[in-house]
Amino acid sequence: MQVPDERKRLRIIAAAAELFAAQPFHKVLLSDVAEAAGVGKGTLYIYFKNKEDLYLSVLYSGFDQLVAELQRRLDQDRSDPSEYLEAAVGEIVRFAYRNPYMFELMRTVRWCDVLGDDRWKSKRSELKGLMESIIRRGIATGAFCDPHPELTARFIPGMVRSVLVEEPRNIDPQTLIAHVLRFTRAALTQRCAEQDS
Amino acid sequence: MQVPDERKRLRIIAAAAELFAAQPFHKVLLSDVAEAAGVGKGTLYIYFKNKEDLYLSVLYSGFDQLVAELQRRLDQDRSDPSEYLEAAVGEIVRFAYRNPYMFELMRTVRWCDVLGDDRWKSKRSELKGLMESIIRRGIATGAFCDPHPELTARFIPGMVRSVLVEEPRNIDPQTLIAHVLRFTRAALTQRCAEQDS
Amino acid sequence: MQVPDERKRLRIIAAAAELFAAQPFHKVLLSDVAEAAGVGKGTLYIYFKNKEDLYLSVLYSGFDQLVAELQRRLDQDRSDPSEYLEAAVGEIVRFAYRNPYMFELMRTVRWCDVLGDDRWKSKRSELKGLMESIIRRGIATGAFCDPHPELTARFIPGMVRSVLVEEPRNIDPQTLIAHVLRFTRAALTQRCAEQDS
Amino acid sequence: MQVPDERKRLRIIAAAAELFAAQPFHKVLLSDVAEAAGVGKGTLYIYFKNKEDLYLSVLYSGFDQLVAELQRRLDQDRSDPSEYLEAAVGEIVRFAYRNPYMFELMRTVRWCDVLGDDRWKSKRSELKGLMESIIRRGIATGAFCDPHPELTARFIPGMVRSVLVEEPRNIDPQTLIAHVLRFTRAALTQRCAEQDS
DNA sequence: TATGAATGAGGATTCATTCAT
DNA sequence: TATGAATGAATCCTCATTCAT
Numbered sequence A, B, C, D: 001m002q003v004p005d006e007r008k009r010l011r012i013i014a015a016a017a018e019l020f021a022a023q024p025f026h027k028v029l030l031s032d033v034a035e036a037a038g039v040g041k042g043t044l045y046i047y048f049k050n051k052e053d054l055y056l057s058v059l060y061s062g063f064d065q066l067v068a069e070l071q072r073r074l075d076q077d078r079s080d081p082s083e084y085l086e087a088a089v090g091e092i093v094r095f096a097y098r099n100p101y102m103f104e105l106m107r108t109v110r111w112c113d114v115l116g117d118d119r120w121k122s123k124r125s126e127l128k129g130l131m132e133s134i135i136r137r138g139i140a141t142g143a144f145c146d147p148h149p150e151l152t153a154r155f156i157p158g159m160v161r162s163v164l165v166e167e168p169r170n171i172d173p174q175t176l177i178a179h180v181l182r183f184t185r186a187a188l189t190q191r192c193a194e195q196d197s
Numbered sequence E: 001t002a003t004g005a006a007t008g009a010g011g012a013t014t015c016a017t018t019c020a021t
Numbered sequence F: 001t002a003t004g005a006a007t008g009a010a011t012c013c014t015c016a017t018t019c020a021t
Helices: A006-022 A030-037 A041-047 A051-075 A081-098 A100-107 A118-141 A149-164 A173-188 B006-022 B030-037 B041-047 B051-075 B081-098 B100-107 B118-141 B149-164 B173-188 C006-022 C030-037 C041-047 C051-075 C081-098 C100-107 C118-141 C149-164 C173-189 D006-022 D030-037 D041-047 D051-075 D081-098 D100-107 D118-141 D149-164 D173-188
Strands: none
Touching: A006 A030, A006 A041, A006 A051, A006 A100, A030 A041, A030 A051, A051 A081, A051 A100, A051 A118, A081 A100, A081 A118, A081 A149, A081 A173, A100 A149, A118 A149, A149 A173, A149 B149, A149 B173, A173 B149, A173 B173, B006 B030, B006 B041, B006 B051, B006 B100, B030 B041, B030 B051, B051 B081, B051 B100, B051 B118, B081 B100, B081 B118, B081 B149, B081 B173, B100 B149, B118 B149, B149 B173, C006 C030, C006 C041, C006 C051, C006 C100, C030 C041, C030 C051, C051 C081, C051 C100, C051 C118, C081 C100, C081 C118, C081 C149, C081 C173, C100 C149, C118 C149, C149 C173, C149 D149, C149 D173, C173 D149, C173 D173, D006 D030, D006 D041, D006 D051, D006 D100, D030 D041, D030 D051, D051 D081, D051 D100, D051 D118, D081 D100, D081 D118, D081 D149, D081 D173, D100 D149, D118 D149, D149 D173
16 A cells, blocks of 8 residues: 555545544445545545544544644643643643544544554553643642542543533533633642542 | 333343444444344344344433432432432442443444434433532532533543543542542532632 | 255356356356346355355356266166266266356366365366276276376366367267267277387 | 567566466456566556456467467478377477466366457467368378367367366376377277277 | 344445556 | 556445245
8 A cells, every 4th residue: 555645645534534423434435435535436445444444544643633732732831730731621622622523533432443453552542641741740749639640631531522422512612621620620739638538 | 112022122232232332333233133132133123123223222221220220329318419429420430330331332422323313312411410410409508619510410420431441441440439539529619719710 | 154945056056157157257247146046146145155155166066967967877787898988978978068058167167266175176086086987997897908097087078178169069969979989999999008109 | 459569568468377377367456467567557558458358368379379389390391190190299288388377278268258359260270270180181191080170179189188177287298198199099090980889 | 923034225345447647 | 658546337245124934
């Protein structure tokens, strides 16, 4: 599989993302994907091994984007862990609102879909690692206190996800950001002594 | 749909739940479901309209169970909203660990899958309503403070879900319960004045 | 793959034989085979693994028939090896004229078609073994003399085949039988001393 | 079709012959042919009309070679019809051993493959005519006697073919030549009075 | 009610062929 | 002339669904 035109590959991914987000896998026809991408059906097979590979590639592309955007945002120097946190939550929510198709797809990944695909493990742990490092940095500076940063790292995108299950999305992103931050800050600034029943 | 043998219907649902949780919809063969349930392929069509109806029935059956278990637990009289909360979180986590297949299925519902099915709206709002009422009760007694109980009601199962994406499940349920409660209590017992940027 | 109706299996084989003999493999559509056999397309896959398996099954069925007919004919007690030979040649030629489709198929088998299919080796060697045993019996009685019965066993069907390449078949079977016998008898009754340049 | 580079055309034919002999027509990919010939896929269409034309061209090229080699051999003056015969059989067998791919291809031609192609009739009759003329010359000189030279002309390559169906080829060419000659001479030197039932 | 053999609509995939370069 | 990326017609095969028993 040669990849002579990266531009075309991205066009296909974008078209597929929209379709895969709007319908279950088995209702998405490759002929529709091809048409939406403005390429021939056979062209899909130049860039992707098969339908499942296309689906997974779309998925990974989404995680790549999100992680890249988060990373870019966090690379701006910030001394305050709380500001880091706010930036991260804001980035995730904005990504979700800007890429509703992609986010719906990412939200509903099932481990059985990605079982056996090596790309998955790294993508997933990249995102988790990013969030976790923010929390750990806060703990190191004494700003945060958290007995289980690895769980907290999951909770944050998990809260965003939980709200975006609803269709149509009648919650305003600012409110969502504020509420997630309210939860997270309250928990992270609690004194550790108080924690765990 | 009143059917002759409710026992058989449940056997089919249980078999289907396991298969639907372990593989994407399009890889689950009705012949496998029939075999796993110990019935003939044609029998499935006596109890369910078609494959999608079976899938949704499995899903709704899961929500029914969870809601029923929650309801039963909360019907025990408790004066303290905080105890209610603890009971609810405990129930959700225990359900997830007792019914991993079903929970995986419920975790990954996509709105496009249930679009147009009336049962969905009621199931979903039952669960959400249950959680929300607990919070509102706490607000009414002055124990809790929450500017967006409808978001919080989603956050709680959302946090549980976010952790159970991982396979294998190497987090112990007690830790998960404690951490979710830590988050929720911290946020709900914060004074409202502090909230929202 | 269950085989509940052997009758149907044979109907499919017969229909497929005609089509496979009249067109190259890749021009035979399974939908045509299904229609010709009076069954649904899916039914083919109950009885045969795939298109190639159907093709090979047709082929083997042909060899089975020919060997069975030869065997039946030779089971009639004959003391004279020459009569055995005549019977065998007659049977082969008559088979070829009675089953032109099947014979065309058998005539054009290529070893690459059957490579890796275990059924092939046994079928092929059955036919060869039958012919060879006739010759060896003649040698044993002193009626025949042949330095290479294993080659002669191939020559006989080979001569028949060589003539039936032509389309249309304007050679009368009796003439063909007589000419093959003329060749074979002349060679086999030659004194061995004369043989080999 | 006069083409610019006859050398390239022959490279393609040689590459295609090997592939067509090793696999059934529908499993031979033109991209494989192109790669094996060291040319681009589009180049094939400069030299051949389409896949089938390439296949037939390969086939006819084989017949052309064999006929040309036979003709060259027979053009050497020989008075003895028996020597002619020996030369022809030797030439055919040696060709088969020298060009196993091509011979396998020629061996398995099916009339449905060449139906409607005018080149076929002439090729086929050239070879047949050559063999037949040898026999008729022998009859004219009184050395041979044959009631059906047109059948005998087919039998000779037919016997060679019948042995080479086997894979791997464990028969030594000298033995094959000797045995074919043994058959042919025995039949042709029989007195005609004895022939035909 | 229960079954599973039969069906055929539907869709993924292949690959001969084209054509812009 | 030579190429190989792009194409989409063509077709194998799957599997949800039906229905005679």
